Amino acid sequence: xxxxxxxxxxxxxxxxxxxxxxxxxxxxxxxxxxxxxxxxxxxxxxxxxxxxxxxxxxxxxxxxxxxxxxxxxxxxxxxxxxxxxxxxxxxxxxxxxxxxxxxxxxxxxxxxxxxxxxxxxxxxxxxxxxxxxxxxxxxxxxxxxxxxxxxxxxxxxxxxxxxxxxxxxxxxxxxxxxxxxxxxxxxxxxxxxxxxxxxxxxxxxxxxxxxxxxxxxxxxxxxxxxxxxxxxxxxxxxxxxxxxxxxxxxxxxxxxxxxxxxxxxxxx
Numbered sequence: 001x002x003x004x005x006x007x008x009x010x011x012x013x014x015x016x017x018x019x020x021x022x023x024x025x026x027x028x029x030x031x032x033x034x035x036x037x038x039x040x041x042x043x044x045x046x047x048x049x050x051x052x053x054x055x056x057x058x059x060x061x062x063x064x065x066x067x068x069x070x071x072x073x074x075x076x077x078x079x080x081x082x083x084x085x086x087x088x089x090x091x092x093x094x095x096x097x098x099x100x101x102x103x104x105x106x107x108x109x110x111x112x113x114x115x116x117x118x119x120x121x122x123x124x125x126x127x128x129x130x131x132x133x134x135x136x137x138x139x140x141x142x143x144x145x146x147x148x149x150x151x152x153x154x155x156x157x158x159x160x161x162x163x164x165x166x167x168x169x170x171x172x173x174x175x176x177x178x179x180x181x182x183x184x185x186x187x188x189x190x191x192x193x194x195x196x197x198x199x200x201x202x203x204x205x206x207x208x209x210x211x212x213x214x215x216x217x218x219x220x221x222x223x224x225x226x227x228x229x230x231x232x233x234x235x236x237x238x239x240x241x242x243x244x245x246x247x248x249x250x251x252x253x254x255x256x257x258x259x260x261x262x263x264x265x266x267x268x
Contacts, residue, residue, distance in 0.1 A: 001134045003033040003166065003192070004237035007215040007228045009200035012043035013055060019067060023074075031077040031237045032134035035196040038082035038147045038170040039093065045115075045202035045209050049091075052119035056086035060103035065096050073100045076135050080144060080168040080196075084120070093120045095144050095170050097130055105130050106144075110155065113148035115204075127155060129162040140165045140242035143191075147171040150178050150185060150195075160189035161257065165242035169195040172211055179214045179227070187222030190248045190256055192240055199231050220245045 006025060010018045018041045026034070038044070041064060046052040059065055064083045072079045078099045085094035085108065092108040093116055108123030109116070129143045143159030145167060150156070159167055167185075171178070178195065186193045199213035216227040217238055228234035248256040 001033070001136075001138065001140070001240055001242060002031045002237050003194055003217065003240055004029070004031050004035070004226075004235060005194050005196035005215040005217065005228070006034060006036045007197055007199065007213055007232075007234040008037070009198055009211075009233070010037070010040060010043050012045075012202055013051075015041045015055075015064075023071060025233060025235050026071065026075055029075055029077075029235055029237065031075065033142070033166065033168070033194070034075065034077045034079050034235075034237075035168045035170060035194045036079065036081035037196050037198040038095070038172040039084060040081050040170065040198075042084060043202055044172045044198075044211075045204045046119055047204045049119045052084055053086065053091050056084035056091050058087065059083075059085050059094060059096055059106050065098060065103055068096065068098045069100075069102050072098050076100060078104070078132050078134075078142070080142075080170060082146060082170040082172075091120050092123060093146060094123075095146050095168070097132075097142065097144065097168075099132065104132060107146065109146040109149065111148045111152055127158045127162070129159055129164045138242075143167045145169055147173060150181055153185070153188070156185040156189050156191070156193075160191050164191055165245040166192040166194065166240075169193055171195055171197045171215075173197045173214075174209050174211055176212055179212075179216055182216060183218045183222040183224060186218035186220060188256075190220040191245045192220060192242065193218045197228075
């Protein structure tokens with residue numbers, strides 16, 4: 001199965017321009033699963049909640065889900081991409097999962113970072129795992145988390161305990177430590193991880209954030225299979241076998257999950 005990330009620098013609130021750029025980046029790409037960045041069409045550093053809410057849309061009947069479905073049909077890939085979601089009077093930093101047949105599901109970011117707390121509500125859908133198929137018809141389990149969720153080991157662990165073979169991780173990373181941590185998240189949970197970050201800078205008029213690029217794919221042994229540079233567009237696709245994530249036996253006497261002792265993980 002071929003999986004990959006898309007790294008680029010979105011133009012702030014220029015959704016149509018960003019659609020054209022992403023479509024061009026994916027021209028001729030063959031993959032079963034592609035992960036795009038967090039808030040991939042809008043940009044990130046909103047000047048106000050009003051600006052963030054004006055950019056938000058409903059899922060699954062909004063224009064971004066429809067556009068991603070068309071893009072999925074062109075590439076044949078399952079797509080995971082971030083967008084601001086509106087649900088009635090509530091707003092979320094979300095990621096949608098679509099395939100050639102349309103909407104599969106979505107996730108609302110649980111751990112909000114920095115000024116996201118001013119614009120969005122914390123996610124209320126838990127950490128979902130979706131059963132999907134690749135282009136050959138093989139079934140695998142796909143988990144989703146967003147950006148700052150990586151900082152909380154419980155996020156990836158919750159997905160892995162639900163059987164995720166692959167964790168899709170749309171991101172707009174500004175801290176330098178995530179590329180060091182994701183191999184550990186992959187190793188400790190024995191899963192594949194795909195982090196799709198952006199690069200460039202954005203200002204909200206008060207300060208400027210710079211994004212670190214370095215999107216990466218890790219295997220269940222914590223090895224980096226592909227990594228993008230700090231700056232520059234990149235689409236990296238590698239071959240993986242999701243079944244490799246399902247055997248968590250690391251010695252003849254040890255299984256990473258069977259050896260867990262939850263009864264001792266209590267705060268005294």
